[in-house]
Amino acid sequence: MGETLLELKDLSVRYTTDGVISRAVNHVNLKLDKGEILGLVGETGAGKTTTALSLLKLLPKYTSEVDGEILFEGKDINKMDDKEIRNIRGSKISMIFQDPMTSLNPVFRVGEQIADVIKIHNEGISLHEVEDRVDNILTMVGIPPSRKREYPHQFSGGMKQRIMIAIAIACNPDLLLADEPTTALDVTIQAQVIKMMRNLQKELKSSVILITHDLGIVANFCDKVAIMYAGEIIEYGTLEELFDKSKPHHPYTEGLFGSIPNIQEKTSRLKPIFGLTPNPAELPEGCHFHPRCEKCMEVCKSGEVPTYRNGDYRCQCHLFAGKEAAV
Ligand code: SF4
Numbered sequence: 483m484g485e486t487l488l489e490l491k492d493l494s495v496r497y498t499t500d501g502v503i504s505r506a507v508n509h510v511n512l513k514l515d516k517g518e519i520l521g522l523v524g525e526t527g528a529g530k531t532t533t534a535l536s537l538l539k540l541l542p543k544y545t546s547e548v549d550g551e552i553l554f555e556g557k558d559i560n561k562m563d564d565k566e567i568r569n570i571r572g573s574k575i576s577m578i579f580q581d582p583m584t585s586l587n588p589v590f591r592v593g594e595q596i597a598d599v600i601k602i603h604n605e606g607i608s609l610h611e612v613e614d615r616v617d618n619i620l621t622m623v624g625i626p627p628s629r630k631r632e633y634p635h636q637f638s639g640g641m642k643q644r645i646m647i648a649i650a651i652a653c654n655p656d657l658l659l660a661d662e663p664t665t666a667l668d669v670t671i672q673a674q675v676i677k678m679m680r681n682l683q684k685e686l687k688s689s690v691i692l693i694t695h696d697l698g699i700v701a702n703f704c705d706k707v708a709i710m711y712a713g714e715i716i717e718y719g720t721l722e723e724l725f726d727k728s729k730p731h732h733p734y735t736e737g738l739f740g741s742i743p744n745i746q747e748k749t750s751r752l753k754p755i756f757g758l759t760p761n762p763a764e765l766p767e768g769c770h771f772h773p774r775c776e777k778c779m780e781v782c783k784s785g786e787v788p789t790y791r792n793g794d795y796r797c798q799c800h801l802f803a804g805k806e807a808a809v
Contacts, residue, residue, distance in 0.1 A: 484515030487656060487689050488537070491551040495532050495713075497762075498546035504762040506532040508713040509550070514706075516656070519683060519690040521704035521721075523697065523738070527759045529713035530693045534659045536560075537691075538575060539567045554657070573603040576650040577659040581666050582642035586634040592645050593630025596620070599652040615652070622685070623648045624678060640671035647679065654686055661693045676703055697738060701725060709735050712760055712770035719795035732799050733775045769800070777801060 495507040507529040514520050522530045535541050537552060539559060552559040554575065559567065579585045587595060596616045601607060617627035623644040634642055643663060650658060660679070664672035680703055683690055692703060700707055700721070707724040709717040709732065717724065717732040724735065731739075737755035757774035760766055766773050769782040781800050790802035 484518060486513055487516045487518075487555065488512075488514040489551070489553040490533070491553065493533070493536065493550035493552060494547070495529075495536055495541065495545060495549075496547035497542070497544050499544050502763050503546065505765055506713055506762050507536070508765075510710075510713075510715055512708060512715065512718070514657070514689050514691065516689055517687050518706060519692060519704045521700035521707045522691055522693045522710055523695065523700055523707060524710035525695060525759045527762070528710040529762070530710050531661055532713075533710070534577065534661055534691060534693055537657075537659065538571055538577060540571075540577075572599055572655070573653040574655055575657045575659065576653070576655040577661065578643075578646050578650045578663045580662040582634075582639070582646045583666070585646055586642060588634050591631050591633055592625075592637070592648075593620070593627075595645070596630075596648050596652050599649055603653045619648045619652055622651070622682060638671075640667050640675060643667060643671075643675055644678065647675075647682070651682060651686060651688070655688055658683070658688050658690045659693070660690060662695070663692075664696075664699065672699070679703070709738070712765055713762060714770065714798065715796075716771070716799070717797045723795050730801065732771075732797050733777050733801070734771050737774075769798075 490510050490512040493507055493510040494505070497504040497506055510533060512520070522533065524530055532541065536548060537554070537559060539562070541548065548560060550560070554570070559570070562570070586592070593616050596619055597612050600612050600615050616630055620627045620630060625641060625644055625648070634645070637645065643666070647663070663679070664675050667675060676699055679690075692699070694700060704721050706720055707718070708715045709724070711734050717735045723729070724731070727739075734755070740755075755774060760770055760773070768784045769775070769778075769787045772778045772782045775782065779800060787798050787800060788803065789796050789798045790805055
């Protein structure tokens with residue numbers, strides 16, 4: 483077993499707007515080992531980004547409640563003061579956001595933006611050393627250091643995302659949170675960026691949480707997979723366990739797989755998941771997926787849904803009743 487870097491224990495996050503409470507994240511338990519890559523998968527509004535932002539204490543102002551523990555190297559981030567969390571952001575945990583166009587500062591040269599992160603987290607570092615590190619990092623992400631004096635608008639979308647990644651890895655973080663890092667890119671550039679991230683992860687030995695709705699990217703990048711629905715982890719396991727079609731899965735996971743094309747299998751048409759992600763302010767009783775589930779039973783419509791486990795693998799669904807130990 484690997485060494486644990488991060489552990490979420492019963493994490494719940496509530497937002498309150500105009501007196502309405504939204505249950506964005508609900509009793510999430512997750513563990514991430516050092517050097518491990520976890521794919522956090524689900525539709526928009528599933529609570530993936532909220533989970534990631536809570537690790538950096540960057541939740542929006544309308545957050546009304548954060549419960550549970552976020553243990554990073556054994557220390558609870560939830561209990562850290564501003565100074566402690568500032569020391570962690572960027573140097574130990576950093577985040578790559580979805581859209582490089584809005585995340586890069588248009589009026590500063592890209593080299594300066596990378597240098598700023600290095601200077602903030604390395605007091606007393608010489609300018610010469612900073613320059614060397616900027617050149618090094620740009621080379622690592624496949625951008626010639628000679629371009630460091632250029633501005634963000636002089637780069638293509640894929641190159642901008644590489645710069646965002648360069649900023650995120652500038653201090654060699656232990657944990658990299660990548661929130662849909664390739665969504666804004668076209669498919670060929672997506673593949674290049676993912677390949678580059680994979681190589682960087684091997685080189686830096688960072689742990690990664692990759693937030694995505696794209697199972698193709700998960701298959702090419704992740705060691706473990708957590709499927710999130712309505713703020714809950716409804717299925718979790720290794721990549722092999724989640725992609726093993728011979729085994730039963732949570733109906734939502736099956737729906738996700740049914741909604742992507744597979745060139746190895748002949749199928750007349752894709753089967754999208756019927757209905758929409760529920761509003762976190764009005765989550766359905768019982769299993770939150772029940773109004774959309776083709777296998778819904780009477781027992782699913784109220785009460786707690788048990789979680790069934792097999793080693794580290796787990797699935798929250800009544801269909802698994804009696805298969806393994808219920809929790
Ligand atoms: Fe479907 Fe019931 Fe399982 Fe929920 S608990 S996913 S409604 S079978």
